[in-house]
Amino acid sequence: MDKTVPSLVAAVSGIGDGATVMIGGFGGSGAPIELIHALIDRFVATGHPKDLTIVNNNAGNGHVGLAALIEQRMARKLICSFPRSADPRVFTDLYLSGEIELELVPQGTLAERIRAGGAGIPAFYTPTAYGTDLAAGKPIEVFDGRPYVQERWLRADFAIVKAHRGDRHGNLTYNKAARNFNPLMCTAAATTIAQVSEIVAPGEIDPEAVVTPGIFVQALVAVADPQQEEVLNRAGARHP
Amino acid sequence: MDKTVPSLVAAVSGIGDGATVMIGGFGGSGAPIELIHALIDRFVATGHPKDLTIVNNNAGNGHVGLAALIEQRMARKLICSFPRSADPRVFTDLYLSGEIELELVPQGTLAERIRAGGAGIPAFYTPTAYGTDLAAGKPIEVFDGRPYVQERWLRADFAIVKAHRGDRHGNLTYNKAARNFNPLMCTAAATTIAQVSEIVAPGEIDPEAVVTPGIFVQALVAVADPQQEEVLNRAGARHP
């Protein structure tokens, strides 16, 4: 078994118009910049994929990564918890002009909805957002005298994530807090594409240290020295 | 911060009559034999704790560990998925004579109910057990055309678990498949007591390798060479 894909281009080639795509990361930490840029490059060259629904904690920063994808108007809708950043102009402008839809979800509910999608749990109850605008229209149920909001799972056609090391079976480790949403998104997508700094032989990752077991990963692509969104933005980078 | 407790006796001294106690392990793998035996010794000496509700995947094997606890009639009720083993006589006899109550839960639902307890999710929906006797009386809801069973969280007063290494803040690692229910139970109990082979200083466990973060652990006790239920049973051991 070898889930390695030879190039970034090949890795994102299957993502089609209208797909729901989960993109890992929290701000720039754990954001798969090279995979996002490969997707943007394909769109710039071919006009596809478009009309994407993107799931991410944020809405991008500056003009690279997720912000650059939004700037190209590849996304029809964004599902996120916090569409603010040091430089959120790209999303803000499109949102205020009604050109992109926003589904705002509390961060813990977002994480749990993704986890539920991966775990085959179609709905769950949470105290979060009870009595607020973000629970409007959702079923409420009382357990042990306390009201809870029913939330639905979130699943995707694709997840694109950034990991640290990966073996050819798709077992992954992450670097520090770059873990964040990445392991959850791996579980909730029909096809998960991971960029990793290093692809190793099965057996070279300690079975105790595996964070994402390979069953959740369909494709791996090596990006030896991945770019960091924060560093790119401080340098004023733009993509393309 | 130092969550170390000086002895097994001290570690289990707070567990009172009528408590719900989660006991980690899957069969003998990951079963905290020394903590269980310390609890049994206290009961033999003082008559307490009694009327316990025990949560475990199984119902014990032979006459050590959980089986020995059941044999002492310390448990009023058992919540488990698989009360069979190589030698399940202790539980079987009490169950068939109506002296212990059994709540049988599918294994994945048991794991998820415990996880939900730890994660503040009072209820969730699962396809598991739909249309079977084990869903009898539970709410059913249809999502996307498919019926699901509503299951409630499971929380405990105490969890007693077996880990491999622990630092004084309570960060834990496990040995191989001895992980199983242990990390989940740590999250779902008001007080979690962990026996570990080695207690180390904070910083000696790689932050990436921590399986149970210390926030979920209230007490740690060192048991340098823990006994293995399977080995004890093959030697025909009994406790006390």
Add this chain to the structure above:
Amino acid sequence: MTTKLSNAQIAWRAAQDIDDGAYVNLGIGFPEMVAQYQPPGRQAVFHTENGILNFGEPPIAGEEDWDLINAGKKAVTLNPGAAFFHHADSFAMVRGGHLDVAILGAYQVAENGDLANWSIGAGGVPAVGGAMDLVHGAKRVAVITEHVTKTGAPKLVKRCTLPLTGVACVTRVYTSLAVIDIENGRFVLREKLPSLSLEELQALTGAEFLVPDTVADLVVPEF
């Protein structure tokens, strides 16, 4: 001439339908035998409920590590690329539809795909383990079983009379006499022992099976 397949032969036949690289859960007991009969050149990744992916052969006697066991509480070893995880993650794999195949034993399988394999009804101590999760998780749920009970009663039935494990979950049954798919609430015969007539097989089956144009011979090696 073969009158019925041995358990090993049933397990062999089921193993032929498992792709290289498939993620597979084998029920405890008889289904565990399937792992021994993977065709040359294929290597499935076996999952066990208690938190291992890619476990391997049993260890040599005396070299067991009792922290390294499968769902049947038997000692196992690890293959390269193995991973450990806790029980909730393990059943996320199951319930979330990530396993390609689960192969289970059965007391009864009904033509609507219902499975009964966990309880013989009143009396005794009930035990379910992970079976109810597996039948609603894996992309494909197959059963391996004798075609009839020890007393000769059909195990493939119109409706299960024993307590259900799952509703409409089984899609293929490998028996000691035949390979039968479940499609649209009906048994469909795919393969049968060449020594057995359609009428003989139907007489041993508790619900009428459909006979498509092509029914292959069920041919397995002798062990």
Add this chain to the structure above:
Amino acid sequence: MTTKLSNAQIAWRAAQDIDDGAYVNLGIGFPEMVAQYQPPGRQAVFHTENGILNFGEPPIAGEEDWDLINAGKKAVTLNPGAAFFHHADSFAMVRGGHLDVAILGAYQVAENGDLANWSIGAGGVPAVGGAMDLVHGAKRVAVITEHVTKTGAPKLVKRCTLPLTGVACVTRVYTSLAVIDIENGRFVLREKLPSLSLEELQALTGAEFLVPDTVADLVVPEF
């Protein structure tokens, strides 16, 4: 004479109520200052939503690791005994009631404990982050805030007029003028600046507060 506390002084006062070894989440922005004022001999364990327990001081400028950030996307360091985990486990800690204290900012706090701190209503881009989870998770939810808005309007009110973050969740408010508990749907004054009369404080507060027999002087160091 102090007419009102600076942000640093409000943060200092809030820090005095955090026990040694407490697990604490500090909201992004102003609440992050609380970490700087732990009393000598106490060390809380700080949690950040993006998956770290026991992070430490910011690194020296130029030595940032942008994979090691807090919820405010600021670079941090680790203390000994730190742990990483994914977002679902992080919010299991929050929602599951494992944090001892969460300290958040506020637009408005109502006498029934309702909090509004995520949206100023129509217009602009709404963003909620982890605030709605935190207010229903931590064992104790405290607010630090100016006593009144920049235009002088009360922030402690009878009922919130801005969109709610959570219902009946706040139990203590540290303001630039006072420390006020919320008990049984009422503000209860615990401490106030000695320079301020009860009447003056009440005039700046949007709901009547109860005055118990003992109201301590709110005394903080000069910074």
